[in-house]
Amino acid sequence: MKILNVSDLKVFFHTEDGVVKAVNGVDLELNKKDKLGLLGESGSGKTILASSIVRLVHGNVKEEGKIEYKGKNMRNINSKELRKMRINEFGVIMQNPSSSLNPALNIGSQISEVFRIKENISKKEAIRKTVDLLNKVKISEPEKRIKEYPHQFSGGMKERAVIAMGIAGNPDFIIADEPTKGLDLIVKHSIVKLLQEVSRDKTIIIITHDLDVAEKVCNKIGMMYLGELVELGTAGEIFKKQYHPYSKAFFESTPSKGMKPIKGYSGSLIDVPRGCRFYNRCDYCMDICKEEHPPMIDVENDRKVRCFLYARD
Ligand SMILES: Nc1ncnc2c1ncn2[C@@H]1O[C@H](COP(=O)(O)OP(=O)(O)O)[C@@H](O)[C@H]1O
Ligand code: SF4
Numbered sequence: 674m675k676i677l678n679v680s681d682l683k684v685f686f687h688t689e690d691g692v693v694k695a696v697n698g699v700d701l702e703l704n705k706k707d708k709l710g711l712l713g714e715s716g717s718g719k720t721i722l723a724s725s726i727v728r729l730v731h732g733n734v735k736e737e738g739k740i741e742y743k744g745k746n747m748r749n750i751n752s753k754e755l756r757k758m759r760i761n762e763f764g765v766i767m768q769n770p771s772s773s774l775n776p777a778l779n780i781g782s783q784i785s786e787v788f789r790i791k792e793n794i795s796k797k798e799a800i801r802k803t804v805d806l807l808n809k810v811k812i813s814e815p816e817k818r819i820k821e822y823p824h825q826f827s828g829g830m831k832e833r834a835v836i837a838m839g840i841a842g843n844p845d846f847i848i849a850d851e852p853t854k855g856l857d858l859i860v861k862h863s864i865v866k867l868l869q870e871v872s873r874d875k876t877i878i879i880i881t882h883d884l885d886v887a888e889k890v891c892n893k894i895g896m897m898y899l900g901e902l903v904e905l906g907t908a909g910e911i912f913k914k915q916y917h918p919y920s921k922a923f924f925e926s927t928p929s930k931g932m933k934p935i936k937g938y939s940g941s942l943i944d945v946p947r948g949c950r951f952y953n954r955c956d957y958c959m960d961i962c963k964e965e966h967p968p969m970i971d972v973e974n975d976r977k978v979r980c981f982l983y984a985r986d
C-alpha cells in the first residue's frame with residue numbers, strides 16, 4: 674500500500690547570497706513498511722527533503738510540489754491538523770540528539786509530555802508509559818533515569834532517548850536523521866538493532882553516511898547529489914551494483930569500500946550547473962552532460978538513474 678507520494682518537490686531558500694536550491698525536483702514514492710536510506714554528501718539536501726515531507730522547514734523558504742501522505746495533500750493541511758499529525762503520524766528523530774533534548778528538563782518530563790498531549794492522560798500514567806518505553810529502547814533502570822537530565826546521559830543513551838521521544842506517539846512514519854553519527858561501533862550496532870525493532874511495522878526514512886546502517890535497516894536506497902535524487906532503487910540491488918557514477922564514487926569513498934575520496938567538490942546550490950550536476954567530477958562526462966539536464970531514467974527492476982549513460986534512443 675502506498676503511503677507517500679512526492680512529486681517535483683522543490684525547497685528554495687532565499688538568502689542574501691542568492692537562492693539556495695536545497696531540494697530541486699524530487700519524485701519519491703514509498704509503500705507502507707518501506708525503509709528508505711537517503712545517502713549523499715553533506716549539504717546535498719537530505720535533511721531538508723525529509724523535513725519538507727513532514728512540513729518542518731522554516732525560514733525564508735519557498736516550497737513547491739506535491740506531497741501526498743496516506744492520500745492527504747500535505748499542502749492543504751491546516752496548522753491544527755499538522756500539530757496532530759506530528760504526534761500521531763510522524764516520528765522525527767533529529768540529527769543532533771543534544772539539540773533535540775531540552776537541557777533544562779529531565780528526560781522523563783520530556784518524553785511523558787508526548788503521551789500527555791497524545792492521550793490526554795494523567796502525569797502519573799504518562800510517566801508509567803515513559804518507563805515502559807525507556808525499557809523498550811533498552812535504557813537500563815528507567816525509573817531512576819527518568820529523573821536525570823540530558824547532560825547525565827552518554828551519547829548512545831541520548832540517541833536512545835531521542836528515538837524514544839520520536840516513537841512515543843506510535844507514529845506510522847519515522848524520519849531518523851543520522852541516528853548513529855558520532856557513536857562508537859558497539860553503540861552504533863545497538864542503535865541499528867533498536868531502529869530495526871522500532872521500525873518493523875512502520876515506514877522509515879533514514880538519513881545516513883554509513884552504508885552499514887543503510888544495508889542493515891533499509892529495503893530502498895536514494896542517492897542525493899546537489900539537491901536532487903540521482904539514483905533510486907532496492908537496497909539489495911544498489912549494494913550489489915551502483916549505476917550512477919556519483920553513487921559508485923560515493924560507495925567507494927566509504928571506509929568499508931576502500932575510502933577512495935571522490936574527486937573535486939560538489940559546488941554551490943545557488944549556481945547549479947545547467948547540465949548534469951555531477952559533470953565536473955565525472956570520469957564519463959560527454960558533451961551532452963554539460964548542456965542538458967539528465968532526467969531520471971528507468972534502468973531495470975525499479976531502478977532509476979539520472980545519467981545520460983543509460984539513455985535509450
Ligand atoms: N534555513 C536555511 N537557509 C538557507 N539555506 C539552508 C537552510 N537550511 C539548509 N540550507 C541549505 O540547504 C542545503 C541542504 O541542506 P541539508 O538538507 O541540511 O543537507 P544534508 O542533510 O544533505 O547535509 C545546504 O546547502 C544548506 O546550507
Ligand atoms: S550524465 Fe554525464 S556527467 Fe552526469 S553522471 Fe552521467 S555520464 Fe556523468
Ligand SMILES: [Mg+2]
Binds near residue numbers: 721768850880
Ligand atoms: Mg543533514
